[in-house]
Amino acid sequence: MQRSAAVAAPKRRKPTSRGTVGLLLLALPGVLWFLIFAYGPMAGLVVAFKDFNISQGIFGSAWNGLDNFKYFLASGDAPRIVLNTVFLNTLFLGASLLAGLLLALMLNEIRGHFYRRFMQSTIFFPYFVSPIIIAIILQVILSGVGGRGGLVNNLLSVVDLPQVNWYTEPGAWPWILTFVKVWQLGGYTSVIFLAAITSIPEEVYEAASIDGASRARMALSVTTPLLLPTMGILIVLGIGRIFFGDFATIYAIVGDNGTLFPTTDVIDTYVFRSLRTIGDFGTTAAIGLFQSVVGFVFVTAAVLVQRRVDRESSIL
Amino acid sequence: MSTTITGRTQTITDLEAGAVLEERPRRKRRRRSPETGRPIGKRAEPFTIISYICVTLFGLFCLIPLWMIIAGSFTDETQLAKTGYSLWPAPFSTTAYQMLFTGGALATSYTASLFITIVGTALSLSCTASLAWVIARRLPRISRPLTIFAYIPMLFTGGLVPLYLLVTQVLSLNNSWFAVILPVMLAPFLIFVAVSFFRQLPEEILDSARIDGAGELRIFFQIVIPLSKPILAVLGLFYAVTYWNEWFMALLFISDPSLYPLQLTLQNLIANVTNAASLPGATAAQAAAPIYQLRFAMTVLTIAPILLAYPFAQRFFVKGLTLGATKG
Numbered sequence: 001m002q003r004s005a006a007v008a009a010p011k012r013r014k015p016t017s018r019g020t021v022g023l024l025l026l027a028l029p030g031v032l033w034f035l036i037f038a039y040g041p042m043a044g045l046v047v048a049f050k051d052f053n054i055s056q057g058i059f060g061s062a063w064n065g066l067d068n069f070k071y072f073l074a075s076g077d078a079p080r081i082v083l084n085t086v087f088l089n090t091l092f093l094g095a096s097l098l099a100g101l102l103l104a105l106m107l108n109e110i111r112g113h114f115y116r117r118f119m120q121s122t123i124f125f126p127y128f129v130s131p132i133i134i135a136i137i138l139q140v141i142l143s144g145v146g147g148r149g150g151l152v153n154n155l156l157s158v159v160d161l162p163q164v165n166w167y168t169e170p171g172a173w174p175w176i177l178t179f180v181k182v183w184q185l186g187g188y189t190s191v192i193f194l195a196a197i198t199s200i201p202e203e204v205y206e207a208a209s210i211d212g213a214s215r216a217r218m219a220l221s222v223t224t225p226l227l228l229p230t231m232g233i234l235i236v237l238g239i240g241r242i243f244f245g246d247f248a249t250i251y252a253i254v255g256d257n258g259t260l261f262p263t264t265d266v267i268d269t270y271v272f273r274s275l276r277t278i279g280d281f282g283t284t285a286a287i288g289l290f291q292s293v294v295g296f297v298f299v300t301a302a303v304l305v306q307r308r309v310d311r312e313s314s315i316l
Numbered sequence: 317m318s319t320t321i322t323g324r325t326q327t328i329t330d331l332e333a334g335a336v337l338e339e340r341p342r343r344k345r346r347r348r349s350p351e352t353g354r355p356i357g358k359r360a361e362p363f364t365i366i367s368y369i370c371v372t373l374f375g376l377f378c379l380i381p382l383w384m385i386i387a388g389s390f391t392d393e394t395q396l397a398k399t400g401y402s403l404w405p406a407p408f409s410t411t412a413y414q415m416l417f418t419g420g421a422l423a424t425s426y427t428a429s430l431f432i433t434i435v436g437t438a439l440s441l442s443c444t445a446s447l448a449w450v451i452a453r454r455l456p457r458i459s460r461p462l463t464i465f466a467y468i469p470m471l472f473t474g475g476l477v478p479l480y481l482l483v484t485q486v487l488s489l490n491n492s493w494f495a496v497i498l499p500v501m502l503a504p505f506l507i508f509v510a511v512s513f514f515r516q517l518p519e520e521i522l523d524s525a526r527i528d529g530a531g532e533l534r535i536f537f538q539i540v541i542p543l544s545k546p547i548l549a550v551l552g553l554f555y556a557v558t559y560w561n562e563w564f565m566a567l568l569f570i571s572d573p574s575l576y577p578l579q580l581t582l583q584n585l586i587a588n589v590t591n592a593a594s595l596p597g598a599t600a601a602q603a604a605a606p607i608y609q610l611r612f613a614m615t616v617l618t619i620a621p622i623l624l625a626y627p628f629a630q631r632f633f634v635k636g637l638t639l640g641a642t643k644g
C-alpha cells in the first residue's frame with residue numbers, strides 16, 4: 001500500500017520549523033502511550049530473572065538468574081500448555097478458514113442483492129459478540145442455565161442417546177471450542193474471501209462458462225485456486241500467532257473449571273491463573289517472556305514469509 | 317501478554333481486516349449479470365440451490381443462539397427452571413426487566429461501560445489520528461523512526477505480569493476505569509490503517525491550504541480531519557466495540573463491584589449462580605428472584621447497544637472500508 005502511494009504521491013512539502021514543532025506535539029500523546037504501555041512492560045520483563053518481591057519493587061528485588069525458568073520447566077506443566085496452545089490454534093485456524101472459504105463460495109452464488117447483503121451481515125455479526133456472552137450462550141446450549149439438560153442434551157434424549165455432562169468431559173472441548181470459533185469467525189473470514197472474489201476478473205468465468213463448466217466446477221476449479229494467495233496470507237498470519245491463545249474466549253468459557261484443563265489450558269490462561277492464584281510474579285513473567293520470544297520468532301518469520309509471497313499486501 | 321491478550325487479539329483481527337482493505341481495490345467490481353455473472357434466464361444449478369440452503373442454515377446457526385437469549389429473557393422463571401432454556405417466550409414475562417430497571421446495579425454497570433466506551437474511543441481516536449498523520453506526513457528523520465517505533469509492539473510484547481505491575485504498582489490505577497481504557501488504548505495496526513488512508517489525501521488541497529498560510533496544526537484539524545470522516549468512523553467502530561466488550565482489564569484491575577462494567581457484572585453472574593440473587597431488587601425476596609431470567613435479561617441488555625447499532629454500523633463499516641481502500 002505504502003509503496004504504491006510513494007510512487008504516486010508527489011513529494012510532500014517540508015514543514016517550517018514552527019510547523020515541525022506543531023507536528024511533534026500532535027505525535028506526543030501517542031508516543032507517550034507507546035513508551036508507557038508498550039515499551040514499559042518490555043522493560044518490566046526483567047522480573048523474569050528476579051526473585052520478585054512486591055515490597056522491594058521491580059528493580060530492588062534480587063536477581064535469581066534462570067531459576068524462574070527452571071521452576072516452570074520442573075513443574076511439568078510446560079509441555080501440556082505449549083501443546084494445547086499450538087494444537088487448539090491449529091484447529092481454530094483450519095476450521096475457521098475452511099468455513100470462511102465455503103461460506104464465501106456459497107455467498108457468491110446468491111443472486112438476490114438484498115438477500116446476499118443480509119446474509120453477509122448476519123453471519124458477520126457473531127464477530128462482535130463478546131466472549132462473556134458467548135460463554136453464556138454455550139452454557140445454555142450445553143447444560144441449560146442451572147445445569148438442567150440444555151439444548152444439546154434434550155436433542156440427544158429425543159434420539160435416545162445418553163445425556164452428557166459436557167462440563168466434565170475434557171475430551172470434547174477442543175471440538176466444542178473449535179465449533180465456537182467457527183461460529184465466531186466463519187462469517188468474518190468469509191467477508192475477507194468475498195472481497196478477494198470480487199477482484200477476480202470476469203473474463204475467467206466467461207471462459208469457463210464457454211467451456212461448459214457448471215457453477216460448482218467454477219467454484220472448485222476457478223475461484224478456489226484464485227483465492228489461494230489470500231488463503232496463504234491468512235495461514236501465515238495465523239501461524240505467526242500460534243503461540244498466543246485466544247485468552248478471552250477460552251477463559252470466559254472454561255474459567256477455573258479444573259476438570260477441563262488437560263485439554264483447554266493454554267499458555268495465556270495458565271499465566272493468568274498463576275498470577276491470580278499463586279501470585280508468583282517471577283515464574284509467571286518467565287513464562288510470559290518465553291511466550292513473547294517464541295511468539296516473536298513466529299510472527300517475524302510469518303511477516304517475512306508474507307512479504308516474500310505477496311509484496312503488494314505486506315504489512316509494513 | 318495482556319497486550320497479548322487484548323492488544324494481540326486485536327492485532328490478528330485487525331490484520332485480517334487489513335486483508336480486506338488490501339484485497340478490495342485491485343479492480344472495480346464489475347456488475348455480473350445479476351451479481352454473479354451468470355447469463356440471465358438460465359435455470360438454477362444444483363450448487364446454487366445447495367448454496368442458498370447452506371448459507372441460510374449458517375445464518376440461522378448464527379442467529380438462533382442470540383434468539384434463545386432474547387426469548388429466555390422474556391420467559392417466566394418457572395418454565396426456565398424446568399428446561400434451562402427457551403425457544404419461545406411462553407409463558408411471557410417481563411419480571412426480570414422490571415427488576416433490572418428498578419434496581420440500581422444495572423445503571424451503575426451501564427455508567428461504567430458507557431464511560432469506558434465513550435472516553436476510551438475519544439482518546440483512542442484522537443491519539444490514533446494525530447500519530448498516524450505525523451507518520452503519514454513523511455517528515456524527514458521523524459516519520460520513519462516513528463513507524464518502526466509503532467511497529468515493534470506488534471511483534472513483541474512485554475506480557476501480562478509487567479503490565480499488571482505497571483498498572484497496579486507504578487500507576488496505581490486500581491479500581492479506576494482508566495485502568496481498563498489505557499492498556500488497550502492504541503492498536504498499532506489501526507494506526508497503520510489510518511496512515512495509509514492519510515497518504516491518499518490529495519496533496520493539492522493541502523498545498524493550497526499552505527499557500528493560504530495555514531499552519532500544520534490548522535491543516536490537520538481543519539482539512540485532514542473533515543476529509544477523513546469515513547476512516548475515522550471505521551476506526552471508531554473498532555475501538556468502541558473493543559471497549560464495550562472489554563472485560564479482561566476490568567477483571568484484572570477492578571475489584572469494587574460498584575465500578576464493574578457490564579461485561580464483568582455478567583461474568584460474575586455466570587461464575588456463580590447465587591450472585592444473581594444479589595442483583596438489583598432481589599434483596600427483599602432473594603428466594604423469589606428469577607435468577608435464570610435475570611441472567612438472560614442482563615445478557616440482552618449487555619449486547620443490546622451492539623445489536624441496535626449493528627445494522628447502521630455495518631453499512632458505515634463497509635463504506636469506510638471501500639473508501640479507505642480505493643486509492644491510486
